Amino acid sequence: MDNIYLPTPENIKQAALTIQNGGLIAFPTDTVYGLGANVYNAAAVAGIFKAKERPLFDPLISHIAEIDFLREYAETDSRALGLAQRFWPGPLTFVLRRKDQNPSIDLACAGLSSIAVRMPNHPVALELIKKSGVPIVAPSANRFKTVSPTTAQHVRDSLGNKVDMILDGGACRIGVETTIIDLTTPRIVILRAGGLSKEELEDFTGEKTYLAHDNPDTPKAPGQLLKHYAPRMPLRINVREEDVRPDEFFIGFGKVSHAQLNLSPNGDLCEAAANLFAFLRKAEKHTEYNGIAISPIPENGLGLAINDRIRRASYKE
Ligand code: TXA
Numbered sequence: 001m002d003n004i005y006l007p008t009p010e011n012i013k014q015a016a017l018t019i020q021n022g023g024l025i026a027f028p029t030d031t032v033y034g035l036g037a038n039v040y041n042a043a044a045v046a047g048i049f050k051a052k053e054r055p056l057f058d059p060l061i062s063h064i065a066e067i068d069f070l071r072e073y074a075e076t077d078s079r080a081l082g083l084a085q086r087f088w089p090g091p092l093t094f095v096l097r098r099k100d101q102n103p104s105i106d107l108a109c110a111g112l113s114s115i116a117v118r119m120p121n122h123p124v125a126l127e128l129i130k131k132s133g134v135p136i137v138a139p140s141a142n143r144f145k146t147v148s149p150t151t152a153q154h155v156r157d158s159l160g161n162k163v164d165m166i167l168d169g170g171a172c173r174i175g176v177e178t179t180i181i182d183l184t185t186p187r188i189v190i191l192r193a194g195g196l197s198k199e200e201l202e203d204f205t206g207e208k209t210y211l212a213h214d215n216p217d218t219p220k221a222p223g224q225l226l227k228h229y230a231p232r233m234p235l236r237i238n239v240r241e242e243d244v245r246p247d248e249f250f251i252g253f254g255k256v257s258h259a260q261l262n263l264s265p266n267g268d269l270c271e272a273a274a275n276l277f278a279f280l281r282k283a284e285k286h287t288e289y290n291g292i293a294i295s296p297i298p299e300n301g302l303g304l305a306i307n308d309r310i311r312r313a314s315y316k317e
């Protein structure tokens with residue numbers, strides 16, 4: 001059975017009803033596809049963990065379409081509201097102190113006293129959330145530890161019929177997950193580099209932000225495992241063209257002449273981020289190769305998020 005649907009008003013309405021009734025809907029966002037459920041339906045939320053085979057200690061992000069939900073949900077202050085005004089809807093997730101003590105959301109929060117919230121910049125996601133009338137919790141719509149989905153077909157390949165409906169909004173514009181910032185502390189800590197660059201954040205706040213993985217003492221997002229986003233073949237990163245082995249599929253970046261795929265021939269990091277997960281999926285299908293090699297990626301702008309993902313994808317257990 002094909003469960004991919006065009007996001008017509010009728011289908012979005014049907015999807016919203018399914019959310020209200022405890023079903024699972026995969027939907028497009030600006031970053032990657034999400035696997036959504038009603039945050040207040042613990043059984044539905046448990047269904048997400050089951051479908052993804054995700055451990056229960058790993059909390060989920062709540063997706064909202066109106067700022068009012070943020071105030072009900074979390075302790076907000078002028079810093080959080082200012083950031084929301086500037087960057088929402090968009091690729092930025094806040095971790096805030098949890099205010100809503102409804103026990104049905106304990107599972108979504110993995111029992112933590114904080115909660116992660118974002119407002120996605122995608123008309124289908126926003127319409128779905130509004131029509132559902134509740135925040136939608138959604139991890140990326142892929143099996144745990146594997147490459148995140150940036151098209152409806154990726155979701156279908158990864159989760160099949162474990163999802164009631166997959167709303168097809170085409171390829172995701174940004175292609176890597178949101179930047180997650182911890183706003184429970186005086187200094188802003190980036191828990192996960194993502195679709196909003198550190199530079200843009202700092203330009204707006206006028207303050208230096210810190211990367212959680214640079215400091216072993218700062219708490220990290222519990223789901224940030226060393227091995228993650230893994231394709232089905234060994235992956236080597238920071239590989240120069242002359243060092244690619246004959247049995248490796250080469251994903252280039254910038255000016256390289258012999259790449260099988262190039263994330264961005266002009267060296268544009270936004271284009272590279274948008275291509276990253278789809279290219280990893282394409283590469284892993286080439287079973288005539290024994291591995292994947294990727295060019296060095298500059299460590300600025302969206303390069304931070306790209307390097308974070310490929311570092312984890314290349315991690316050997
Ligand atoms: O772009 C995105 O953020 C996508 C789309 C679908 O919105 N979602 C996504 O969700 O990437 P997921 O579940 O794959 O990653 C969520 C991350 C996990 O690493 C989790 O540990 C962290 O957010 N997280 C959630 N709640 C948290 C909390 N209260 N404190 C710290 N980290 C939290």
Ligand code: MG
Nearest residue numbers: 139140141148
């Ligand atoms: Mg994920």
